[in-house]
Amino acid sequence: MNEFKEAIKREQSRIQRLIDLTDQVEHLEKRGALIADKRGSSIYCYERRGQSKIYLGKSDSEAARACAAYHFLTEKSNRLMIDKSLLEKLIQDYKEYNHEAIITALPTSYRTILNEDFNNERYEELKRWANEEYPKNEAPFPDSETYLKDGRRVRSKGECLHGNILIDMGIPFRYDSMIMITDGYGNSKWISPDFLIQCFDRSLIIIEHLGRLFDKGYAIDFGEKCYWYLQAGFILGKNFFVTSDDIHGGTDSQAIWEVAKAIERLFYGEPQ
Secondary structure (H helix, E strand, C coil), X not given: CHHHHHHHHHHHHHHHHHHHHHHHHHHCCCCCEEEEEEECCEEEEXXXXXXXXXXXXXXXXXXXXXXXXXHHHHHHHHHHHHHHHHHHHXXXXXXXXXXXXXXXXXXXXXXXXXXXXXXXXXXXXXXXXHHCCCCECCCCCCCCCEECCCCCEECCHHHHHHHHHHHXXXXXXXXCECEEEECCCCCEEEECCCEEEECCCCCEEEEEEECCCCCHHHHHHHHHHHHHHHHCCCCECCCXXXXXXXXXXXXXXXXXXXXHHHHHHHHHCCCC
């Protein structure tokens, strides 16, 4: 929910920047309709002004391009203004549906009684599952201190992006949990996924964010983890999702957001 409102605000800002960039159309000379007349392999352009038709030159002429640019910028400016108005109305009319917002909207007499969220029973079960005690990775944290918005400490900025988006989406998860996996030969191993999610249908999802693939040993270790995940039925792109930093340590937040949207559909059982 919060992510949706933030996305609206980001789009509003982006549209306003584009409006500012295209306001040059107000300073352009008003142009008539552009007419393109194809003759053989050439296109001859004219501008319709009232009853007159003024020759502008071929399609690559400066005059023809200027006329086309005016109409393009005018149409773009109109569309941006329409979208800006729609988003303003949307964010104004949008109703928060979190517990606090609902309680605030009800009369005072309800507030002493409605002291819980009254969410779907299965959803409450998933929250309890995520918050109960579970085996955790005991490896030391790095020197840098990175925390999720709910106060949990994570090991990297990429994990922080994943975790905060999941929190905003209302998807409960276990962070840095240890799970036991046994392969087809009877060998067992404890594995620690970055994020473990239980869906409404009780299926599980794993997310791994890779921060040090430039380290050959780290990459080889991850390849081994993939083997164990496969033994447990975790298949890349289906219920096992991976993102990574680039060689310079940069993190693609858009890639993480796309993964989160796919996971949201799986979490609620919607078709991909």
